[in-house]
Amino acid sequence: KQEVTxxxxxxxxxxxxxxxxxxxxxxxxxxxxxxxxxxPGKGLTSLLxxxxxxxxxxxxxxxxxxxxxxxxxxxxxxxxxPGDSATYLCAGIxxxxxxxxxxDGTTLTVKP
Amino acid sequence: xxxxxxNPRHLVRRRGQxxxxxxxxxxxxxHVYWYRQLPEEGLKFMxxxxxxxxxxxxxxPKERFSAEFPKEGPSILRIQxxxxxxxxxxxxxxxxxxxWGTDTQYFGPGTRLxxx
Numbered sequence: 754k755q756e757v758t759x760x761x762x763x764x765x766x767x768x769x770x771x772x773x774x775x776x777x778x779x780x781x782x783x784x785x786x787x788x789x790x791x792x793p794g795k796g797l798t799s800l801l802x803x804x805x806x807x808x809x810x811x812x813x814x815x816x817x818x819x820x821x822x823x824x825x826x827x828x829x830x831x832x833x834x835p836g837d838s839a840t841y842l843c844a845g846i847x848x849x850x851x852x853x854x855x856x857d858g859t860t861l862t863v864k865p
Numbered sequence: 866x867x868x869x870x871x872n873p874r875h876l877v878r879r880r881g882q883x884x885x886x887x888x889x890x891x892x893x894x895x896h897v898y899w900y901r902q903l904p905e906e907g908l909k910f911m912x913x914x915x916x917x918x919x920x921x922x923x924x925x926p927k928e929r930f931s932a933e934f935p936k937e938g939p940s941i942l943r944i945q946x947x948x949x950x951x952x953x954x955x956x957x958x959x960x961x962x963x964x965w966g967t968d969t970q971y972f973g974p975g976t977r978l979x980x981x
Contacts, residue, residue, distance in 0.1 A: 789972070796975045846968060
């Protein structure tokens with residue numbers, strides 16, 4: 754059974770700092786790893802998808818990496834801004850099974 | 866191309882009533898997934914459907930819950946005889962056919978169900 758863990762559960766940083774969010778998963782059968790952002794009371798916004806054959810993806814100030822051998826993914830946010838404040842979720846996708854297993858998220862607060 | 870549509874966005878039901886949640890996937894997408902997010906918890910997988918077929922319903926409660934994705938029209942998540950514990954945000958996601966070469970799941974805005 755796939756389990757996805759995100760550490761830390763909450764993080765508060767001053768504006769401008771670089772930061773790393775961690776995601777670990779137990780099942781090596783994970784095929785893809787997807788990072789999402791969720792604002793309070795809102796839906797999910799997909800940030801980055803890393804296919805199983807890839808090791809990282811970049812979009813603007815975001816960089817996500819995937820290491821299947823160690824069961825870890827990281828989301829790196831450069832030069833954080835108050836607008837980055839949200840909950841960040843990672844999800845392991847078993848494409849054969851079709852379903853995603855989500856971590857409980859890291860709630861990020863970036864202080865001006 | 867419109868995103869994944871869900872309606873209603875907010876639904877209030879009294880205990881014992883039925884709740885019907887609708888999801889229209891993105892154009893061309895043939896896979897639909899339903900997830901539930903209980904208050905202060907993460908998203909939990911419920912069911913995975915393709916047109917007219919349930920592929921995986923391992924996350925669905927055994928009673929009162931059902932889902933369908935008919936040949937025409939939106940996917941429906943149906944909850945019969947709702948109880949207060951059903952209060953949650955229900956998210957739908959869709960993904961394209963495998964031959965498109967991407968497995969990205971696109972999420973709708975969710976339906977927030979409140980059971981009084």
